[in-house]
Amino acid sequence: MPNSQPILEVHDLHVHFKMLAGIVRAVDGVDFTVERGRCLGIVGESGCGKSVTARSILRLLPSSDTSGQILYHPDGDGQPIDLVGLDAKGDAIRAIRGKDIAMIFQEPMTSLTPVYTIGEQIMESIRQHQNLSEEESQELAISMLNKVGIPDAERRFADYPHQMSGGMRQRVMIAIALCCEPRILIADEPTTALDVTIQAQILRLIRSLQQDLDMSVIMITHDLAVIAQLADFVVVMYLGQMAEKAPVVELFQDPKHPYTQALLRSIVRPDTPPREQLHSISGSVPDPRNAPSGCRFRNRCPSVHDRCVEDPPVVEFGPQHSATCWLYVDD
Amino acid sequence: MSDTPILQVENLSKFFPVQRGLLRRTVGHVKAVNDVSFAVNKGECLGLVGESGCGKTTVARCLLRLVEPDQGRILLHGEQQTFDIASASRKEMLDVRRQMQIIFQDPFSSLDPRWRVTDVIAEPLMAQKVGRGEAGRRVLEILPTVGLGPHFADRFPHELSGGERQRVSIARALIVSPPLVVADEPVSALDVSVRSQIINLLLDLQSQMNLTYVFIAHDLSIVKHISHRIAVMYLGRLVELGTTQQVFEDCKHPYTKALLASVLIPDPTHREQSYVLEGEVPSPLNPPSGCHFSTRCPFAQEQCSAEEPELRDMGGGHWVRCHFAEELDLSEEIFAPQFDTPTASN
């Protein structure tokens, strides 16, 4: 990729939660780089640690035990900032949150406040980060609503969230996230709760805004089709660990990790012969508190062997392609 | 699969009153299901698709009389006798439930947390007044059919994964050996790696037991995979009905075309998404006049908002509700992207 510049580098991220029942290793050793103007996809099944990874970037998990590095490269020649080192309630992260890095959450209804109009909520976000007059803020808010495709934005400005459909609320969330022109947008399953036709609209919107604003996107999803359509680069997670990472075409055409391979085989494609048995992965994702030692996929892996009880190594297949698996190491 | 219908739904309607204010005055009706007709043949899988709120679950609930239909007949051709479910007596409904069972979408909320797996699965048998001992024996018989070991019998739902819970729901539906099973989004809540297991199980059971399915889902790729025929709904109306091939390769309703075009293809080398449908599903309380799709249809003409189209037979069992079904050219080019890069200026 020509002149790729990192904007966010995550190194050896671990996020653990101490619970009565034991430690939940929600994220255990994740590494990736987000490039300027590009889309990184994080894909994996329920509970694999996608949302925890996303939230830890913005330091939204104060009660967790977080280690590793999350290096944010601001514009210009400034030194990278290690977000993990910042006080989760301090001014430094607050200045970045919403301004440089913005997030759209999985469930738009819980992240919009029911008692304020959507106009007030966008204005509030503008006020936090920009020094604009009341009229200027309002103008900007309305133009953002227009930009995300809310028809009749001037009138909808005074609506409350419950007066809008799920798709419209998700657009409002995107408008709030984008009103300060963030450099990175983190989208956590932005379309999971939406219908297919609305999903297509929202994804197209994110893609075009990404190009217009030269923004980087971290797209989190369990849907490989969303990844195929949007991501430039992909991280596949399984039970808190990184199974594989690769440029999107390489991942789909030449997956290396048995989990990625099985996932890709199990999805229904336009040319899958009708009513024939689909490929499937035996068993189901275990409770993270009872995750197997060594390779966490080993109780479901068709290629499992003796060595897999030990932590598998990261094997490189190219400058940007690696898988965490014993399969490619000679003994 | 045969050509003999096991289920015939004729002009089924269900309108929910919408009440407002302190006095709960009825201010209107949601036409959740509006004059819907279709038949399902023995051994067939009929897929039912459409966007959220179009009435799929209400159709399913009417079929089992979990809600009372307002109009129409639901004929179930049983082994000995034909029932009209819409007007069946309590006693007849007991017989109906022996012939037709439902699997619900959410494997988490549809199982009573205080019941053990064995009691959950045995429940339809108890309703049929089968003795406890016999019921327990039949539960142990059915567990391996759905891929669960006997040790699952004594577990509670919270001790099961989502896929295991859905297997339990399937076992419960199948325990009375009903020839007909209505499955309302049976895999939507499941992880990708488990989804294909359950689809395989449903396919297996269908061929082993010659089951008939009404399969509801919003994931079109899965519906395409499992269904012989597909019915498409929009705002309470059936808008297209045909074989899977007719619907996927030669659809004649602009809404069906739009749905198919919004399916994301899991291939990064095919990114030219052909068409994005504009707008949203209008309020079901106040659907657009004439053709309900006219507010979003790129082909809409004057006639469309003035007159509601009938569901018409295009031949070969292909039914379409559009004034211009014969003339429209639903090729990709016409569905040019309309919602493209929003302009930054206004």
Ligand SMILES: Nc1ncnc2c1ncn2[C@@H]1O[C@H](COP(=O)(O)OP(=O)(O)OP(=O)(O)O)[C@@H](O)[C@H]1O
């Ligand atoms: N605040 C918390 N305290 C304790 N455990 C947590 C907390 N947040 C998340 N977890 C656990 O961490 C693991 C990863 O959760 P996470 O929400 O990141 O999953 P996910 O990949 O986003 O899943 P989904 O696809 O269901 O959204 C899960 O086992 C979850 O139960």
Ligand SMILES: Nc1ncnc2c1ncn2[C@@H]1O[C@H](COP(=O)(O)OP(=O)(O)OP(=O)(O)O)[C@@H](O)[C@H]1O
């Ligand atoms: N008990 C009820 N009382 C009032 N309105 C109802 C009731 N049940 C359903 N509706 C309304 O009827 C319409 C059809 O709902 P239904 O649940 O059948 O849709 P669906 O196609 O199953 O949607 P989804 O894909 O979201 O499950 C919706 O507008 C819904 O709000």
Ligand code: SF4
């Ligand atoms: S390390 Fe072993 S168990 Fe894990 S994915 Fe590789 S082969 Fe399978």
Ligand code: SF4
């Ligand atoms: S009747 Fe008119 S509005 Fe309705 S689908 Fe056909 S062309 Fe479109």
Ligand SMILES: [Mg+2]
């Ligand atoms: Mg999540």
Ligand SMILES: [Mg+2]
């Ligand atoms: Mg439903």
